[in-house]
Amino acid sequence: MNQLLTYIFQDWEVNKQTSLKSRLVLSSFRASQLLSKLPYPFRLVTYLYQIFAEILFAIELPFDTKIGSNLQLQHGFSLVVNHATTIGSNCIIRHSTTIGNKILCDGSTSSSPVIGDNVEIGCNVVILGPIEIGNNAVIGAGAIVVSNVPEHAVVAGNPAKIIRLNSIHSDLSYVNR
Template identity: 60%
Template sequence: MNNFLTYILQDWQVNAETSSKSRFILLMFRLAQIIKSFPVPFSLLFLPYRFLYILIIDWILGIDLHWNTQIGANLQLHHGHALVINHDTIIGANCTIRHSTTIGNKKLPDGSYSSSPKIGNNVDIGANVVIIGSITIGDNAVIGAGSVVVKNVSESTVIAGNPARVIRSNNSTKLPVFDTIIMDDL
């Protein structure tokens, strides 16, 4: 039971300064991941919960955050509004995402779709950012507000603009990466 609570509350403390809405969104997100992992017949609870999750998070709160997106521990959401994250996106631990951000795939010239971005640990993403395509954002990167990112970003780099370009190297002390809580540990 302790591991269960630890897992669903893993984002709680880092969102203490953001909003109760951010805490609620991430609590429901982590709970959806847990319920889906239950063995049958308990996993049948997921169907009504999935409907409730989509109704509240997607339709009412305007956050497109699929329940099976891979997200590391301690995700911080600022304002939690107009956020779209493709379900194939991978987000590392200790990341910050601000409102009106889109992270996802893009349509290729042949009509197919690319894979989604892989975002490293300790990445800080500003408001109104678009990150699309089969790209990698390195650890400790900072993406300025309003940026459009369509190419790989090196670790410890500050980027901004449309299209995003390197502004400077981020030589600040790297933040520690806390252990990601894996559902298999529960």
């Protein structure tokens, strides 16, 4: 039972400075992940989470999204995350952010982004397509990210471009010229 509660409330402490809304949505998200593994009639409870998060708080964070521990939602309002997205541990996502797939030229849909650990995402950010955001990256407010972001990079703009690398160990071949 203790492990269950630890799993459900794993994001609680890192969100103590954000809002009660973030804490409630994330603990409900984690509980829904567990409930989705139950047999059919019981897993219907996951729909209550979706109604709760989407209608009351305008946060689309499907229960089957893969998210590491200690996710921080800063002002989580107007957040949209595709269910096929993967988000690492210790990430921060701010309000009005969209993370998902895109429609390709042939009409099919791409896969969704894979976001590394310790990534900080500013407000009004759009991250689309089959891309990877490296560990310790920072995505500036208002950025439109449609290509890979290396580890330790700070990106901003539309389309997002690297404006700085925060580590001398980063791959300098990514720097825009």
